[in-house]
Amino acid sequence: MAIGEFDLIKCYFERSASSAGVELGIGDDCALLDVPAGKHLAVSMDTLVAGVHFPADASSRLIAERALRVNLSDLAAMGAEPLWFTLGLTLPEPNPDWLENFSVGLFAAADEFNCVLVGGDTTRGPLSMTLQVHGAVDSKNALRRSGARIGDLVCVTGCLGDGAAALAVIQDKLWPGEDAREYLLDRFYRPRPQLVEGQLLLGVASAALDISDGLIADLGHICECSNVGAIVDIERLPLSSAMRANVSVMQANTWALAGGDDYQLCFTLPPAKQLALQTLIDSGQLQATIVGEIVSGSGVICRSEGVEVNLSATGYNHF
Ligand SMILES: [Mg+2]
Incomplete structure (x- = not known):
C-alpha cells in the first residue's frame, strides 16, 4: 500500500527540534517565522530535475545533500546567513529506502549549515525537487551583482x-x-x-x-x-x-x-x-x-x- 502524504512527511521530514526564529514549523498550514531585527530576508529557489541536474540513478542521500548545498550557495553569494528552507518533492513512487536516505542527506546538510526545514509539499510525478532557502543579511550591506566599478x-x-x-x-x-x-x-x-x-x-x-x-x-x-x-x-x-x-x-x-x-x-x-x-x-x-x-x-x-x-x-x- 502506498504511503500517504501525511505519513511521508511525518516519517521522513518532521523533526521536533526547536530552533531560533521558528515560532511554528512543519505541521500547520504555514510556518511562522521571525526575521532578525535589522536584517533583510534573502530568499532563493532552485529546481533540480532527474536526468538534467543530477543522474537519475544517483544515491538519494547525495542528491539531497547536493540540492541543499547548491541552494545555500546563493545565500553565500549575497553574504547571507542561512535560516530556514522549504522543500517540494515530486516522486514517481514513494520508495521507503530512497526516502530514508534522502532525508539523511538532507538533514546532514541542514545541520552542517544551520538551516532548518520549516515546510514542504510532496506530489507524484517524474523525480524532481524544488528547494527554497531563506537567509538573513545585513539590510545595508548585501553583496549584489551591480556594485562593480572600473579599476576593481x-x-x-x-x-x-x-x-x-x-x-x-x-x-x-x-x-x-x-x-x-x-x-x-x-x-x-x-x-x-x-x-x-x-x-x-x-x-x-x-x-x-x-x-x-x-x-x-x-x-x-x-x-x-x-x-x-x-x-x-x-x-x-x-x-x-x-x-x-x-x-x-x-x-x-x-x-x-x-x-x-x-x-x-x-x-x-x-x-x-x-x-x-x-x-x-x-x-x-x-x-x-x-x-x-x-x-x-x-x-x-x-x-x-x-x-x-x-x-x-x-x-x-x-x-
Ligand atoms: Mg547563484
Missing part, C-alpha cells in the same frame, strides 16, 4: 573547474586515480557553499555572485548588472592538483573558465580594500585569488600571457 580587481574563492572535471568522471570520460576521483566526486555531490566567506566579504567586496555556470558566464552577469567589462588572466586561475594532474593545461583552464557546478564565489574588490582582503587570506580565514580586473566596456575578455584569446568549446586560441 576580480577575485574568486577556492579552485575552479573541479565541477566540470567531476562531471566528466561521472560521465565516464575521465579516469583519474582513486584519490583524485574521490576528491572530484565529493566536490560535485557535496559542493561547499561559501557561506563564511560571503559573510567575511560584506563591506569588502563591491559585487559578488556564486559560480554555477562557469566563471566567464557568471562574471558576465556582474558586468551586465554593473555596466562594466572584465579581463581575466588565464594563468592566474586557481586549479586543484586533483584536476591538474589528470588533464592538459588547456582542458583544465577551459573547465575553470567555462565549466559549471563549482559553487565558488566570484567577487570584485575596490583597490582600497586589497589590504583587507590580503589580511583575510593571510590569517587563513579566506582562500581567494585575484584573477583579473574590471574595465570599461562590456563583457568578459580572457588573456593568456598578456594577449587576448578566443574561447571556444574545445579550448582557447590567440586571435
